[in-house]
Amino acid sequence: xxxxxxxxxxxxxxxxxxxxxxxxxxxxxxxxxxxxxxxxxxxxxxxxxxxxxxxxxxxxxxxxxxxxxxxxxxxxxxxxxxxxxxxxxxxxxxxxxxxxxxxxxxxxxxxxxxxxxxxxxxxxxxxxxxxxxxxxxxxxxxxxxxxxxxxxxxxxxxxxxxxxxxxxxxxxxxxxxxxxxxxxxxxxxxxxxxxxxxxxxxxxxxxxxxxxxxxxxxxxxxxxxxxxxxxxxxxxxxxxxxxxxxxxxxxxxxxxxxxxxxxxxxxxxxxxxxxxxxxxxxxxxxxxxxxxxxxxxxxxxx
Amino acid sequence: xxxxxxxxxxxxxxxxxxxxxxxxxxxxxxxxxxxxxxxxxxxxxxxxxxxxxxxxxxxxxxxxxxxxxxxxxxxxxxxxxxxxxxxxxxxxxxxxxxxxxxxxxxxxxxxxxxxxxxxxxxxxxxxxxxxxxxxxxxxxxxxxxxxxxxxxxxxxxxxxxxxxxxxxxxxxxxxxxxxxxxxxxxxxxxxxxxxxxxxxxxxxxxxxxxxxxxxxxxxxxxxxxxxxxxxxxxxxxxxxxxxxxxxxxxxxxxxxxxxxxxxxxxxxxxxxxxxxxxxx
Numbered sequence: 001x002x003x004x005x006x007x008x009x010x011x012x013x014x015x016x017x018x019x020x021x022x023x024x025x026x027x028x029x030x031x032x033x034x035x036x037x038x039x040x041x042x043x044x045x046x047x048x049x050x051x052x053x054x055x056x057x058x059x060x061x062x063x064x065x066x067x068x069x070x071x072x073x074x075x076x077x078x079x080x081x082x083x084x085x086x087x088x089x090x091x092x093x094x095x096x097x098x099x100x101x102x103x104x105x106x107x108x109x110x111x112x113x114x115x116x117x118x119x120x121x122x123x124x125x126x127x128x129x130x131x132x133x134x135x136x137x138x139x140x141x142x143x144x145x146x147x148x149x150x151x152x153x154x155x156x157x158x159x160x161x162x163x164x165x166x167x168x169x170x171x172x173x174x175x176x177x178x179x180x181x182x183x184x185x186x187x188x189x190x191x192x193x194x195x196x197x198x199x200x201x202x203x204x205x206x207x208x209x210x211x212x213x214x215x216x217x218x219x220x221x222x223x224x225x226x227x228x229x230x231x232x233x234x235x236x237x238x239x240x241x242x243x244x245x246x247x248x249x250x251x252x253x254x255x256x257x258x259x260x261x262x263x264x265x266x267x268x269x270x271x272x273x274x275x276x277x278x279x280x281x282x283x284x285x286x287x288x289x290x291x292x293x294x295x296x297x298x299x300x301x302x
Numbered sequence: 303x304x305x306x307x308x309x310x311x312x313x314x315x316x317x318x319x320x321x322x323x324x325x326x327x328x329x330x331x332x333x334x335x336x337x338x339x340x341x342x343x344x345x346x347x348x349x350x351x352x353x354x355x356x357x358x359x360x361x362x363x364x365x366x367x368x369x370x371x372x373x374x375x376x377x378x379x380x381x382x383x384x385x386x387x388x389x390x391x392x393x394x395x396x397x398x399x400x401x402x403x404x405x406x407x408x409x410x411x412x413x414x415x416x417x418x419x420x421x422x423x424x425x426x427x428x429x430x431x432x433x434x435x436x437x438x439x440x441x442x443x444x445x446x447x448x449x450x451x452x453x454x455x456x457x458x459x460x461x462x463x464x465x466x467x468x469x470x471x472x473x474x475x476x477x478x479x480x481x482x483x484x485x486x487x488x489x490x491x492x493x494x495x496x497x498x499x500x501x502x503x504x505x506x507x508x509x510x511x512x513x514x515x516x517x518x519x520x521x522x523x524x525x526x527x528x529x530x531x532x533x534x535x536x537x538x539x540x541x542x543x544x545x546x547x548x549x550x551x552x553x554x555x556x557x558x559x560x561x562x563x564x565x566x567x568x569x570x571x572x573x574x575x576x577x578x579x580x581x582x
Contacts, residue, residue, distance in 0.1 A: 015474045015487075016404050022484045026400035030393040030455050031412060037452015038419045041427035041434055048430065056433045108307075110314050117568050120319045120575075121328075124351075124560045126513030128531040129553055133327045136334070136546075140346035166324070172573065178576040227423045230515050234535060259425045260516075274429060281426040288568045 047121055049275040054267040066275035075249040076276055079258035086254060087225040090164055094221050095214070098169045099267035102176035103202075108300065116177070127167075131234020134163045149236065153251035156236040161250065163231055168224065172217045179213030180206070215295040226284050229256040255280050328557070334552035335360050335411070342546035352413040367537075367548040372555065378443045382529060383512045386450035388509050390458050391500055393451055396460030398533035399492055401556040403474075413463060419456035424516060427453075432520045441521050449521060450511055458503050461578065466492070498577070505574035530556050 019026070044056060053059035065168065070076055083107055105112040122130065138149045138159050149155050183206055190199045207214075232238070238250030238257055250261070259280060262273035333349055334342045341354040348354070365372050405572040431449070435441050440449050469492075477487045515531040524532055534556060537549050564571060 012403075012471045012475055014478050015471060018402055018478065019400060019484045020406075023400060023404065025485070026396045026488075027409070027412065030397040030451065030459070033393070033448050033452035034412075034415070035303075035452070036434060036438060037431065037449050038422070038427065038455070039415065041430035042419075042422065044430040044434070044501045045427055104313055104317070107310065107313075109310050109317070111317070115317045115321055116572065117565070118324050120568075120572060121324070121564065123575075124509065124513075124564050124571075125557050126515065126531045126534075128513075128515045128535050129556060130327075132534055132537075132549075132553065135332055136342075136346060137327060137330055137552075143346075166327070171325075174572055174575050187428070223421070227425075229425075230513075230531070233515075256423065256425050260428070264431065268519060270429065277423075277425045277428065281422055283366065284423050285421050 001072050045274060046278060048271065049217070049278045050271075052268070052271045055272065062271070064153070066271040067279075069272045070279060073272070073276075074245050074247040075253065075262075076255075076258055078244060078249045078251070079253045079255045081228060082253065083228075083255045086157070086161065086257065087222060089161055090168075091218060091221045092233075093161065093165050094168050094172055095217055097165065098172035098217065099176050101169065102173045102215040103206075104220055105173070106177055106180045116173070119173055121170065123171050125167075127228075127230025130167060131231045134159065134166075135235050146171060150252075153240060153242065156239070156252035160228075160232060160235055162287045163235060164225070164228065167231075171269045172221065175213050175217050175220075175277040178212065179210035183209045215292070218295060219291055223284060223288055226280075226287065227256055228254055229260070232257045235261075252285065255283075306464045324376050326517070328561075331550050331557070335547065335554045337547055339547040342550065356547065358551075360545075360547040361555065363545065363548045364551035364555060367545060367552065370528055370536070371532065372534060372552055375528040375530050377554075378527055379512065380531040382443050382446055382450075382518065383508060385505050385506055386454070386511045388449040389447050389451050390454050390503055394455055394458035394503070395462050395493070395496055395500070396488060397455075398459050399466050399488060401459065402463050402466035413459065416456040416459040419453075420460065424453075428516070428520065431517075435521045441523060443522065443527050446518065446521055453517070454507055454510065458507065461499055461503050462496065465496065469495060501570055502574040502577045505571050506578050 014068050048056065048059055050061055050063060051059035052062050052065070101115075104115060135149055138155070142151075142155065147155075151160060187205060187209070188201065191205045196204065232252070232254050236252045238253035238261065239252050241248050242251045243249075250258070253261070255276075258272055259276045262269050262276060329478070330346065334346060336350045336356065336358075337354045338356045338359075341348070341350075345354075350356075397412075401413050431453070435449050440446060473491060473495075474487055477491045482491070513531060514529075515535060518527075518529045519532050519535075522528075522532075524536075528536070534553065537544055537552065
């Protein structure tokens with residue numbers, strides 16, 4: 001591999017040699033921070049998931065005990081169901097709407113730049129602030145029916161779907177617009193000359209050619225919805241609490257929030273929370289990799 | 303003169319309506335920030351009238367409301383964001399240049415660890431990162447940028463390496479022949495060429511750090527240091543007794559600067575996001 005790179009001129013001895021003497025200056029600041037901010041916490045996190053601990057220094061190895069507790073945890077299973085359903089709904093909703101808006105905005109239309117600006121705007125506002133604003137709106141609407149947002153789990157769930165769709169459609173739209181603009185005019189003209197209908201052009205020419213954008217956007221919406229935390233916390237905080245199989249569970253909690261609140265139950269749950277976090281990480285990693293290989297395969301070679 | 307067909311005019315009208323739906327939540331915050339507290343909850347969708355209008359009283363109140371001065375949290379948010387983003391851009395571009403040009407085992411391992419870190423959710427390292435930061439006294443606004451550099455390095459390194467690999471080596475070789483050392487080459491030759499990627503990475507990291515809630519909430523001592531998201535979340539803590547008018551004014555003051563910055567640099571921001579996604 002590196003031999004080949006030498007040949008292609010990507011690796012020059014002339015440039016490399018003097019750099020190596022200064023390697024510590026270039027790499028060390030980032031690498032040191034990376035160890036503090038990622039590698040060490042990650043490794044320690046895996047170890048602690050097999051321990052009972054209050055703070056990191058008093059950890060006592062207990063084997064798989066925490067993991068056993070996770071799988072009998074009703075709240076975690078409920079959060080998993082919520083997250084899976086939320087991910088499916090929001091991936092479809094966000095990508096379909098974002099693609100349609102992007103497709104319309106790349107046609108000749110008055111004011112398309114203004115619309116683009118408006119749709120992207122919610123991305124600049126933090127999830128906590130958005131959650132606050134939307135909880136006011138939903139409470140205001142539901143007040144007409146003399147109820148409120150955290151009265152019913154389905155209000156909170158669909159409220160979160162609306163909030164996140166409102167926020168992320170603009171982001172995905174930007175990516176789809178970039179993808180649509182890279183479809184060559186020649187190809188579209190050739191389709192026209194060959195007598196392809198509008199729908200045929202869309203499904204046989206445009207969509208296969210924006211497949212890289214679709215891969216990116218489904219990847220982002222998938223990982224975003226699994227990692228969603230701020231909006232969940234600020235909108236409902238997981239409420240309402242309901243009784244399921246004799247245990248109190250927070251009905252609108254997603255996985256990230258469930259892990260967070262497990263830390264706050266009491267210190268004996270720290271190990272369980274960390275085990276949940278490891279399972280959560282594995283889940284996100286497997287889904288991310290699976291999604292990349294699945295949609296990546298459909299991309300057109302150019 | 304461009305010509306617009308009838309169907310495109312209808313489509314434009316539809317998009318005007320959709321845009322109004324999109325800005326509605328912001329509109330809500332604006333009108334409610336001008337109403338007195340009682341009416342915010344009572345009739346949240348009504349425009350302020352002579353009875354409910356209080357002018358900027360909520361804004362004045364908002365500055366001191368919530369047991370913590372709002373401007374102090376603005377200051378901490380600004381400091382943490384600016385220092386973290388500058389640190390990430392500088393350190394990661396230097397590291398990325400080294401990784402792209404010196405393909406040693408160490409730099410390859412570092413690169414793949416960076417890629418790996420991009421799929422790890424924050425909850426995985428939440429507890430341990432917090433305790434590590436406290437052990438190393440990184441739990442103040444002055445030192446938390448180091449934590450951001452560590453956790454944000456993955457994306458930045460990935461994007462910078464992708465860009466540097468596309469740069470022609472001849473320019474750097476010429477610089478070396480002309481007697482430039484690595485430091486001079488980096489700052490005078492590489493850094494100017496990295497500008498478009500700097501903008502992309504800078505915008506993505508800026509949006510992340512500025513809006514981040516959980517990391518500063520867990521790491522910082524929040525009785526002393528609060529950022530804007532922490533400040534807003536704490537207003538909600540006592541829902542019902544809270545002054546909603548003042549809260550709306552605080553939210554308005556929190557989002558207005560971002561929206562103004564966005565309107566001025568939207569071209570860069572939108573381009574930056576699109577470029578970031580193509581590489582990601």
